[in-house]
Amino acid sequence: MFSKACEYGIRACIYIATQSLSDKRVSLKEIAKEIDSPEPFTAKILQELVKNKIVDSVKGPSGGFMISPSNISTIMLRDIVFSIDGDSIYKGCGLGMKECSEICPCPIHNQFKIIKNGIKEMLDTTNLHQLTYGLQNGMTFLKIEKNEFRD
Amino acid sequence: MFSKACEYGIRACIYIATQSLSDKRVSLKEIAKEIDSPEPFTAKILQELVKNKIVDSVKGPSGGFMISPSNISTIMLRDIVFSIDGDSIYKGCGLGMKECSEICPCPIHNQFKIIKNGIKEMLDTTNLHQLTYGLQNGMTFLKIEKNEFRD
DNA sequence: TATTTAAAGGATAAAAAAGTCTTTTATTAT
DNA sequence: ATAATAAAAGACTTTTTTATCCTTTAAATA
Ligand code: FES
Ligand code: FES
Numbered sequence: 379m380f381s382k383a384c385e386y387g388i389r390a391c392i393y394i395a396t397q398s399l400s401d402k403r404v405s406l407k408e409i410a411k412e413i414d415s416p417e418p419f420t421a422k423i424l425q426e427l428v429k430n431k432i433v434d435s436v437k438g439p440s441g442g443f444m445i446s447p448s449n450i451s452t453i454m455l456r457d458i459v460f461s462i463d464g465d466s467i468y469k470g471c472g473l474g475m476k477e478c479s480e481i482c483p484c485p486i487h488n489q490f491k492i493i494k495n496g497i498k499e500m501l502d503t504t505n506l507h508q509l510t511y512g513l514q515n516g517m518t519f520l521k522i523e524k525n526e527f528r529d
Numbered sequence: 530m531f532s533k534a535c536e537y538g539i540r541a542c543i544y545i546a547t548q549s550l551s552d553k554r555v556s557l558k559e560i561a562k563e564i565d566s567p568e569p570f571t572a573k574i575l576q577e578l579v580k581n582k583i584v585d586s587v588k589g590p591s592g593g594f595m596i597s598p599s600n601i602s603t604i605m606l607r608d609i610v611f612s613i614d615g616d617s618i619y620k621g622c623g624l625g626m627k628e629c630s631e632i633c634p635c636p637i638h639n640q641f642k643i644i645k646n647g648i649k650e651m652l653d654t655t656n657l658h659q660l661t662y663g664l665q666n667g668m669t670f671l672k673i674e675k676n677e678f679r680d
Numbered sequence: 681t682a683t684t685t686a687a688a689g690g691a692t693a694a695a696a697a698a699g700t701c702t703t704t705t706a707t708t709a710t
Numbered sequence: 711a712t713a714a715t716a717a718a719a720g721a722c723t724t725t726t727t728t729a730t731c732c733t734t735t736a737a738a739t740a
Contacts, residue, residue, distance in 0.1 A: 379530065379618065382728065385625035392636050405686065419729045425688065438737030439685045455637070467530065474536035476673055485543050485660040485669040486606070489651045496647055500640045509636040518636040522627055533698060556716065570699045576718065589707025590715045 384462040387423045388509075389413040389520050391458050394433060394443050395450050395510045403442035414521035423462065430461040450510065456501035468498040535613040538574045539660075540564040540671050542609050545584060545594050546601050546661045554593035565672035574613065581612040601661065607652035619649040 380388070393412050397404045406424065410417040424443060427433040432453060435443050445453065459467065471478035472490035480487075512518035531539070544563050548555045557575065561568040575594060578584040583604060586594050596604065610618070622629035623641035631638075663669035 379621075379623055380625075382625060385623075388637070389624055389635075407686090416729055418731070421687075422729085428687090435687060436737070437685080437687045437735070439739070441686050441737065443687085470530075472530055472536075473540055473671075474531075474533060475670075482670050482673055483663075483668075484540075484671065485663055486539070486655070487669065489655055493644070493647050493651060496644050500644060504637070504640055512634075512636055517634075518638065519626075519633050520624075520635065522633055558716090567699055569701070572717075573699085579717090586717060587707070588705070588715080588717045590709065592707065592716050594717085 379467070380459065381463050383419070383423050384459055386413065386415045386420055387427060387462045388455070388458050389415065390420060390424060390443075391427065391432065391445065391453070391506060392509045392513060393520055395445050395506050396513055398444040398447055398450065399510065399514075401447075403436065403440065403444045405442040409443065412520060427458070427461055430457075432457060432461060445506070449506075451505050451507040453506040454502060455504040455506070455509070456498075458506075459501055468494045468501070530618070531610065532614050534570070534574050535610055537564065537566045537571055538578060538613045539606070539609050540566065541571060541575060541594075542578065542583065542596065542604070542657060543660045543664060544671055546596050546657050547664055549595040549598055549601065550661065550665075552598075554587065554591065554595045556593045560594065563671060578609070578612055581608075583608060583612060596657070600657075602656050602658040604657040605653060606655040606657070606660070607649075609657075610652055619645045619652070 390409050390413055393409055394404055406417060406421050409415075409424070410420045413420075424433060424435070428435045428443075433443050433445055435441070469478065471484055472486050472494075473484040475482070475484050478484075478487065478490075484490075509518075513520065541560050541564055544560055545555055555563075557568060557572050560566075560575070561571045564571075575584060575586070579586045579594075584594050584596055586592070620629065622635055623637050623645075624635040626633070626635055629635075629638065629641075635641075660669075664671065
């Protein structure tokens with residue numbers, strides 16, 4: 379569905395957002411640990427998100443990444459996905475033809491249109507605040523949690 | 530969404546099916562031409578589909594690929610996709626966690642469940658016959674058609 | 681101002697996916 | 711039987727994606 383880069387990007391944004399709500403900047407190291415992602419690769423993805431004004435970064439001591447709390451409910455999942463994967467997921471042809479169009483539809487075009495509309499709808503209507511909510515309440519997770527009974 | 534291999538695989542099956550309905554075996558060369566795919570790569574994918582009993586092949590002169598007409602309406606899109614890409618598209622976690630579960634759901638789990646159910650539903654209920662229908666009527670296409678006015 | 685800290689940038693490496701090529705095997709028709 | 715045909719098999723190459731490493735730049739603070 380999404381590229382690995384995009385998956386890490388979304389997870390990183392959600393984690394950064396939870397901490398930004400408590401006015402805390404977070405370091406790359408902390409992010410990678412909390413979302414269980416490879417640190418240098420995550421750095422690259424964050425650079426891209428910073429360029430796209432989704433994440434804000436500050437260098438040096440007590441620096442790190444944050445997302446301005448006022449933006450957390452205006453940033454849509456679509457914005458993050460678009461920054462990293464573009465729009466092929468909801469615009470491209472499901473059978474990989476150069477373009478998806480009503481004029482030259484592939485055999486699964488009509489079935490796929492429904493799916494792609496659903497994806498677009500989800501990306502367009504889900505904001506970052508919604509995604510952080512469950513995480514803060516311990517109802518959702520960004521990595522497989524290991525408890526004290528099993529590892 | 531699907532891998533390139535899977536896209537070619539689906540397109541190949543649809544083309545083979547249309548010809549099999551006229552009792553014609555088709556060669557790799559013809560398939561690759563008709564679905565606009567790289568010939569040797571398509572060969573690999575077809576081998577896999579033959580192993581998975583979705584496509585039948587015969588070597589030698591007047592050999593080629595076909596799909597038994599009686600199977601065309603029982604082969605589901607799911608069967609083709611599963612042969613090539615497995616079930617990660619509707620079973621995996623949208624944010625790339627090792628598994629998708631209700632016990633340890635990721636922040637987009639609930640939104641994604643709807644999408645994934647839609648995909649599963651589509652794959653489970655769409656059969657090969659449905660997909661060949663539009664193609665035979667010139668309503669759907671397996672490659673961008675070039676007409677006499679523009680190329 | 682010097683030192684430390686942490687991200688940015690750029691080059692590189694590893695792995696996976698996509699695509700190619702050559703040889704072998706099976707089948708048909710001569 | 712033999713030649714021709716077409717898929718199967720397996721090794722190989724290229725491209726893309728994923729991941730790592732090292733140097734530079736910017737900011738804070740001591
Ligand atoms: S043309 Fe293939 S999905 Fe629209
Ligand atoms: S846990 Fe991520 S989609 Fe279910």
